[in-house]
Amino acid sequence: MLNSVIVVDDEASIRAAVEQWLSLSGFNVQLFERAEECLAQLPAHFTGVVISDVRMPGMSGLQLLDRLQQADPDLPVILLTGHGDVPMAVEAMRNGAYDFLEKPFTPQHLMGSLRRALEKRQLVLENRRLHEQADLKAQLESTLLGMSQGLQQLRRQVLELASLPVNVLIRGETGSGKERVARCLHDFGPRADKPFVALNCAAIPETLFEAELFGHESGAFTGAQGKRIGKLEYANGGTVFLDEIESMPLAQQAKLLRVIQEQKLERLGANQSIAVDLRIIAATKPDLLEEARAGRFREDLAYRLNVAELRLAPLRERREDIPLLFEHFARTAAERLGRHCPSVSGGRLAQLLAHDWPGNVRELANAAERHALGLDSPNLESLPGGQSLGEQMEAFEAQCLRAALRQHKGEIKGVMEALQLPRRTLNEKMQRHGLVREDFLGNE
Template sequence: MSTPQVILVDDDQQMRSSTSQALELAGVAVRTVASGVEALALAGPGFDGIVVSDIRMPQMDGMTLMARLRELDPDLPVILITGHADVQLAISAIRAGAYDFLEKPFVVQDLVTVIRRACAHRALVLDNRRLRAVAGKRDDVEARLPGRTPVMVDLRHRVRAIGASDADTLIIGPTGSGKEVVARTLHDISARASRPFVAINCAALPEQLIESDLFGHEPGAFPGAIRPRFGRFEHARGGTVLLDEIGAMPLHVQARLLRVLQERCITRLGSHDPIALDVRFVAISKTEPSALVTRGLLREDLYWRLNLAVLHIPPLAGRREDIPLLFLQLIREAAARHSLPERPANPALLADLAARDWPGNIRELRNVAERHVLGLDGVPGEEMTLARLSDRMADFERSVIAGAIAAHGGRLRPVYEALGISRKTLYDKMQRHGLDRRFIIEPDDEDHA
C-alpha cells in the first residue's frame, strides 16, 4: 500500500506538532495547516488522501470544514477529533457524512488505524473514477482525435492517462493542430466533466482590468468597483481553466498565477482573505515554452510548474497518412452541418491532399472540406520543394495508395483492382511505405485468403 496522504487541521500549534510527529513515525505522510481555509486550498476532487480535523477552531470549525469539503467531493474522508463535550456533535457529524471521529485524548495507534482504513477507501474511490473515465470515453476520444498513425495512437493513450488524473497540463502544438480540442477532451473524460470549463485567451485579456478579470475584486478595490465580483478562476471552481497562449500573459500576472498553482487559493483585489480554489489548469502554446523562457516571455518557474504533464500535438504534415481519413471525416461533418449530401472524394484528390504541407493544419484542411461540400473550387495550390526524383516518386506512390485505401473504406481488394496491380504487389508496396493494417477499416474476408 502507498504511503497515506493526510492533511492535519488544528489551530493549536503544539497539538499539530506532536500529532504530526507521531503519525510520521508510524509511516503516515502529513501536511499540517492551522485553519480550515488552508485545508480547503489543498483538498478537492483530485486529492489522493484524507483530512483529519479538530472540531473546535476559530473562524471555520471542523463541522463547517467538513461540509465545505463534501461540497467539493462527497467521497473525501474526513476524520474529526473531538473534546469530551463534543461527542454528541461528532455523532451528528457521522450522520452528516464524516468518516469517523476520535475523542481526546486519543491513542495515536488508534488514529493511525482509522487513517489507513480511510486512505484505502479513498484510493479505491479514485481508482474507480479513473477506470470509469477511461472506459466510458474511449470511443469518444478516438472520434475527437482521429488518426491511425503511431503518433496519434500515442497521443490518445497519453490523453486518456492524463485526463483520468488531476494533473495540471501543458499542451504544445502548431496553429490549427487541435490544441483546444485536446484540452476539452481532457476535461470531458475527467472527474471534473460536470463542472465548468473556462477558456481564457491570455492574448486578449483587458490590460487595465486583467487581475480583476482573473481573480475578482471586492467593493472599493478600485474606482468603479461598487459590488463584489467573482473572477474567472472562481467561476471555474471544481472544473478546468484553459490558458490559451500562456506566453502572452503579462509577467506580473504570471507571478500571481504561479502562487495560485502552488497554494490552490486566490485573493480578490481589495481583500486579504484567501479563497480556496479547486481547479485544474491546462495551458496551451504554439511555441515551445523553453523558447518563450529564453525570450523572457514566460517565467521559468511557471514553466517548470506546468511541465509535469506535457502533450505535443503533431502538425498535419507529420502524419500525412491520416490526411485522407481525416478529410473524409471532415466532409461528413461539413455535410451534416450544412444539411447537404456528402460529395465523394476520389482517390486522386485524397492523394493530392496527402502530399501537401498544410501550414494551417486541421483548421486549413477543414476549410477545404467545407468548400468541397459546398461545391466550390478551392483545393489551394502549393509550390513543391525540390527533392530527388526518386523520393518524390516514392512519396507520390505512397500518397496514392493511402488515398485509395481510405477511399475504399479499408477494403484491399478494390484497391489493387483499381490500381491495376496484384494483391502481392500491393502488400509489398504497403510494407515498403509503412502502410500497414492500421488503415483497414472493414477488411474483406478474401484479403485474408
C-alpha cells in the same frame, strides 16, 4: 486484492465478533446496526462485499438486498440467517444474494464465503474497467481523428493523462487542435462534470487580465461595480485551459504561480483567500523554457505548468490523416448545411496531400467546408508542397488501402479484388503503412 466489508446486524455481539474476526484477517470493516444507516452511508462506488442479517428492526436484510441490487446488481451480499429463515435465504439467493450463513457460524465458514465473494467482485470490477476503457478509447477515436502513428500515440497519452491530477502543457502550431485536446483531457477525466473554462491569454488586454482571472470586489478599482467572480474561481473543481500562455503578463504569472502552489486566490480588493481546486492545462507555440531564458516568462511557472507535455504534430507531419479529416469535415459541413457532399477526386486528393497546411487542421476544416459548398479553391494546387513525389505517392497509396479496407470491412479477399493486388503484395503494403485488418472489421 479488495478488502472492504460492510456488516449490518442489529445484535451488538454479532457485530463485535465479526469485526474482530475480519480485522485480524486484514479486512477493512465498517459496522452498521440498521440497514437504513448502511444505505445512507454506502459509498457511491463501493468495491467490497456487504454482510447483512435478515431479520432486523425497520428495513430487513431482504429489503436491503433489493435496494443494493437496484444500485449495483453485481454487488455481492451475504445474508446471515436464523434456522427458520433458511428457506427464505435460499429464495433470496435465487433473487441475487451471493450466499447465506446460518447462525451460529464459524469464522472459517465466514472467511471462506467472504473470500470467494471478494474474488468474484474483483473480476466484475476488472471487467467493468476494461469495458469502460474500450468505450473511452472508441469515444476518443471519434473525437481526435487520425490513423497516423502520431495521433494514435497522442490518444494513448490523453487517456493516460486524463485521469491523473497533474497540470499539462500542450505544444503545437496555430490551428493544430490544442483546445480540442485540452477538452478531451477534461471530458475523459474525473473532472468531466465540473466546469471547463477556456481563456486565450493573447486576447485579454493587460489592464483587465487580473480582474478577468481573479475577479474583484465592489469598488476594487474605478468602474468595478459589484462583486465579480473571476475565471479561476468559477472553474473551481474543474479545469482551466490557458491558451497562448506565453502572452500572459509577467505580473499575472507570479499570481498564477501562487494559485497553483497554494490552491488559493484572492479577488481584487479583497483580503480573504478563497480555496480552489483546479487543474491547469496550458497551450503554447514557443518553448516556455526558451521564453524564460529570454526573460519573457517565469521559469518556475514553466516548470509548474509542464508536469506533463503533449506535442501536437503539424498536419504536414501526418499527411496520411488528411483524407480522413477532410472527409469528416466535409461530411459534417454538408449535413449542417443540408447539402449532398460531393466526392473527392483523385486529383483533388493529390492537391490536398501536396499542400503544406500552414493553418493546420483549422485550415483543412475551412477547405472541407468550401468543398461541401462546391467552392473548392483553385489556388490550392499552385501552393508549394512539402513532400517529394515519392512521399506524396506513398501517402496516396496508404489512403487507397485504408479506403478499400474500410469499404470491405477488413475482408482481405474483397480488398485484393478491388485493388487488383496479389495477397503477398497487399500484405507487404499494409505492413509498410501500419495497417491492420482487425481495425476495419465491422466498420462502415
